[in-house]
Amino acid sequence: MSYRDASLSVSDRVRDLLGRMTLIEKAGQVNQRLYGWKAWQRVGDGFAATPYLVDEARRFGGIGAVYGLQRADAWSGQTLATGVGAAEGAALSAEIQRTIVAESRLGIPALFVEEVPHGHQAIDGTILPVALAAASTWDPDLYERACAAVAAEVRARGAHVALVSTLDVLRDPRWGRAEETFGEDPQVAALFTTAVVRGMQGHAVDGTIPADRLAVVLKHAAGQGATIGGRNWAATELGWRELAEIHLPPVRAAAEAGAAGIMAAYSEVDGRPAAANRRLLTGVIRDALGFQGLIMADGTALDRLLRLTGDPVSAAALALHSGIDMSLWDEVFPHLDTAVSRGLATMDDLDAAVTRVLTLKFRLGLFDDPILTDISETSGNSGKEEGRSQRRRQAAPEPGLTGRLSAEIAARAVTLLHDREGLLPLRGSRIAVLGPHADTIRHALGDYTAPQRPGVGVTITDALRASGRTVTVAPGADIATGDTTGVDRAVALAEDADVVVLCLGGSSARDVETSFDVNGAALTSTDGPPVQMTAGEGVDLARLRFGDGQYELLRRVAATGTPIVAVVVQGRPHVLGEVLETAGACVNLFYPGPSLGTVVADALLGRREMIGRLPVSLPRDAASLPVYYNHRDHDWNGYVDAGPGPLLPFGGGGPGVLTLGVASFDRGLCRVPVSNPTDRDASAVVQLYLRRVTTTVWPRARELRGFRWVRVPAGQTVVVEMPAGPEQAATVDDCGRPVPETGTVEFSVQMSAAAS
Template sequence: MKKSLLLFILSAGIVFSSCQNEKVSNNDYKDASLTIEERVEALLPKLSLEEKVAQMRIFHANIGVEADANGSLKLSEKVIEKLKLGIAGIKNPGEHMDPVSAAKFNNGLQKHIIENNRWGIPALFVTESYNGVDAAGSTRFGRPLTSAASFNPELVNRIWDVVGNEARLRGMHMCHSPEADLVRDPRFGRMSEAFGEDTYLTTQMVVNAIKGVQGNYEGLGKGTHIGAVAKHFAGYGQVLGGSNFAAIEISPRTLIDEIYPPFEAAVKEAKTLGIMASHGDINGIASHGNPELLTGVLRDQWGFEGYVVSDSNDIARLFYFMNVAESPEDAAQMGLEAGIDIDLYAEDSYAYLPEMVKKNPEVEKLIDRSVRRVLRTKFILGLFDNPYINIEDVKKGVRANSSLELAKESDLESIILLKNDNKTLPIDKNKTIKIALLGPLVTENTQTMFESVAGEQVKFVAEKGFHLTDEKGGAPKLLERDENAISKMVNMAKKSDVSILFLGGDEFTSKEAFFTSALGDRATIEPVGAQDELIEKIKALGKPVIVVLKHRRTLAINTISDKADAILDTWDLSEFGDESTAKIIFGEVSPSGKLPVTVPRSIGQMPFHYSMKEINYKKGYLFLEDGPLYPFGYGLSYSNFEYSDIKISNSEMTSGSEIEVSVTIKNTGKVKAKEVVQMYIKDVKGSVTRPDKELKGFEKIELNPGESKTVSFKITPDMLKFTGLKMEKVLEPGDYTVMIGTSSTDYKQTSFQLKK
């Protein structure tokens, strides 16, 4: 027995030694002439079980990936031990470094990873993008909801092309963005991460964002762009009460017809490399343990071939938070069977997989399925053949002048003119005038940026006055009313000809509510603090009051809307936001943004989006004016646009035909301006209750004074399909109304009939 045992140990040692040398002798997976599938299948069998599981885990760089005083790589013992087996990826390495330093650092980190796992498997370095690359020294663009206000998908594509390129240049490979979910509840602190309330608008923006960040897919293998991870699948923005981590109740019909399409387009049209699952549940089924969602819909129906990553620690939370798993191991099994390929951050879920395989060898088949998807992604990105960044490229490519100009262009197309009584705007900068820049959203650069635009005739004074909160990161608290600050601003307004008030909210009044004690959602949506009081007192002076509204969630701005002479809704612009706002105020450019969300009068109206069912509009509320404060798609201009001659190519349509509808738009004003022409369709009678109207097309055009243009839209059968009585997509014969206009409530209309 002892001799046999010794022989076994010796033979095992020989096998282990042989495995160590396979890195040198069996490099067929490194043959770039093979297909990606062939390379994956050549590499996968070589991996030990522990090495496979390592390819299913991502950890955050904050556990011990840092630079020493000289900028060189410094790893904790914990990280060194992890990397011996390889790793799927690391989140945010070098995020606080300038781009060149980050590229050097990430080259060093990747080199360590490749040289210290048996098969030289590179890691994915992962970032996010809300205002451009979420890392120091990158071009700072407006947030997604801001750019959605541009109604310009091509512009969004160019923005995300820069994001993808700047991220790759600092050594990143994947991006946990964009947000493909709809946001319809302004209580939700993460509202500005998405593209708005509408399915069609969100779909167009998401497709263009993904194509941009991935370099139209071609940029992945060339090493110029990164892969997208569309999130959060699905319905994450529909949490009850707008409260992060709350339950999600969506009717199956709404899920299919309204929530799914942006994700489906992300997969089929944009070829997103990744999908992130939602924190929440869908009608009681936790998304991270939902095989019907993550495999049945995503893969079997839509043909998704990329990887699915968990949201932070969410597989383990199936056990200790969602309470749908009996144990941590059960949670890991549920996530694996559902189709989660990568476990983000956790040490208490997929870390258990090697032990689970010992008890149930069949589990390894599911592990192999996931590892194939991860390895495939790394081959698509070209990391086995070209894992490092050329530092000279970084110096030329990050924050290029063209990127900075693009940030300004995006601002100018995204700013929305909500109100302009008595043509308060634009202000003539050739007249001698004194302007007070006042309010809690004034920044240290606001006056300088306004001065750079206005020139010498216009004089400015600026005063922030007060902060909205104590600006504590976790759970900020509102500050007490500051009488001295208010009085100081009122006195400055008295001595000025015009006051521009910077009001709304900031990154502390609307943010992600993390799992711990951090808060970011709100129960009310009025502007916080003494902002309403401030505008009332300054308006009482009898001088023009302009409001620049900065915010990351929709606000019920009833007082502001009533008192202000003009309102510019800027959401959250780029690093040049105040400069761009000044250009609009002084008339260098006419505003052309449109609301990507409905602005309610009160939180009590929620849910409240333009495409609700027609029956939702039957009754209003006691003591509240009916309708929204501002409707979806709304936005004024310094010019005027006349819509006329709406025409339809045929009053009848069949399931095998298309029709065309057109309208003529004329610029009847005195300045060159852009207009967003919007097409909505209403199904007059349906077998199930139908939306009041749905956006089905839009086009942004530019017209000189007196110029006219005819804009045409195709209406296809696919536009008219919906989920019918039997929960199957149907195309129902009947009457349809077509509306083309400047917003969801201001349009010309015609009709057609769909025949059998």
């Protein structure tokens, strides 16, 4: 059979295999219905498939993909006691693959798809800082290296495909999934999207995905970061022009970087759900932007199409014709064979979808894996030998590399919001570490995180104690409620300290009390037990405030007169006005992961410069939204009862000691001197902005067009260069493709998006 011949091209092998498949086998390849944690069971010291998986494989003569085989969290119910650790992952994957291939007449392997939003959501998966923290580094190259390290870890466990959020551009911080975005700017999102693809998939020019890398499916296309009111699963009110300028740049970057897949968003575009929007998926993403990978539906999204069609067969046909290639958990796509048989869907459309799925399997080398080709010799084996064989074939990830890169991202993301009273570096020998983030890392890990083994991570209290200071600690308040029972204890410690490190913030941590929607999103209710979540999927927040108990703690501690350094740990831009006004200094971290304590101590004690910059604008009040910097350029003086603009601007942060000289522009290159008048080396992100003076489409106030990190030695000046030519001045058409600007533009060099 030609498709078994590794010397042939991928396209030839796919063509031969497709020609041998039945209609039901084709339908099986585009279905991803199984919850992976239900597909296996422990048998002695090995693994075996459950009837749940075997029945599915027999129904379709194989399986296209299995989701979350190693996922562990409160929704899956997999814990440290029951879940699959790093040492077992390859053996489990091998056994499940053996079962699937044995049930396939043509020996077609399955894709194993895992959640990898900021590290693998599985036991022993190394956690990276969330995307919003990564964007705070303004360093896509660093993130690319971290993504490569994560990919090596996950592939060594037998997985093939990573689901990674990169495409959502945050336009409303009330949306619970803010932490999964790279912020409010489309260019920043595009650059980090490219970094994810290059890091996780590698740079192979022949399209193959190496054995130490993963295929990536990027989430979500498109516009989900701008749902009405920041509500999960809600509609958008985006015109196609807004979609093209703000939400399609990262999608275009994904296409240009060669991403293996894109996931359609839950949201609507012009009244059409993304999963049923042929203009978006096929006309724009595939045809105009040239995307060649597969397009996956989000979890149970196709079931929602029943509101449009009234029956699952018609819904399956609608999704396929719109451009969906693979399902996720729904009960709609299994009806594709019936849709084709009835003439509601075409075999050409189904063949195109199956071709994209099979192509990815060949690119990953799955058909040439000895685990599959030697099945006849290993039939009945528990999977342990196959697992060991797989680990030998693949390049082993460098021990500890991912953790070191995770810590480096976290350190570079620490952002100084102000030090009005000159409290940093910390002075005094007695430090009271107070607040709900004081002595735990649990609330700093972000959503989509697996349970952690004891001893993982360093708390702020432990890190400051290690410096030799006398440290006392009390939480004082919890994350999300108005409980003040611990405030008196915290106030007593503050009165006896030289300085207070007040660790406030939010949490996306799910626990056993959390209830879940059908797609795994958290459900919150005022009727049930309090859930300590202020962010995460399904946790939308109207007022953008922490729990009331934290504000009571802030006020009571401030009344003692002891200087306060506030450390804010959050997963979205909260309203921080009272915190900034009350604390003598304030430091921000979007969920940094297990190295929370280390990076905070290094920053507060002056051992490391705080070089993070905000990838989002911080609002004055939730009632004043939106406050993103790149709005349409209309004169407006603000509300009668609130001024315009954000509390702190996009791109801001840091001590602000560096000064910009006069920029020069010549032959498409911008040069600007950056001076450091202080006696210490200092860093900044120099940002290039564009303002369109005359144009055919109403312009935005400004648009980021480039940025450069610069470190300037004490007392010196460094000249920074950035491209500033026709490419940077270009605009986009209504499909998001770059086109030349025909009007007049102005470039400016700034340290943030604040009006200069």
